[in-house]
Amino acid sequence: MQSKNPFLDEFAKLSTSAMSLAQAAGDEAKAAFRAQGDRFVADMDLIRRDEFEAMKEVMLAEIAALKLEIQSLKSKAE
Incomplete structure (x- = not known):
C-alpha cells in the first residue's frame, strides 16, 4: 500500500533539482577549466x-x- 506524503514528495523534487543544478555547475566548471587550459597553452605557444x-x-x-x-x-x- 502506497501513501502520498507531501513532505517526501517535496523532498524528492528538491533533491532532483539540486542534483541537476550540481550537474550543470560541474559541466560549467569543466568548460571553464578547459578554456583556461586552452588559453594557457596558447600563451605558451605550444x-x-x-x-x-x-x-x-x-x-x-x-x-x-x-x-x-x-x-x-x-x-x-x-
Whole structure:
C-alpha cells in the first residue's frame, strides 16, 4: 500500500533539482577549466600533437630529398 506524503514528495523534487543544478555547475566548471587550459597553452605557444606529426612528416620528406641531392652531388664529384 502506497501513501502520498507531501513532505517526501517535496523532498524528492528538491533533491532532483539540486542534483541537476550540481550537474550543470560541474559541466560549467569543466568548460571553464578547459578554456583556461586552452588559453594557457596558447600563451605558451605550444603546438598540438596533430600539428607536430604533420610537420614531422614534412621535415622527414625534406630530409630524404636532401639526402638524395647529396648523393647525386657526391656521384657527380667522383
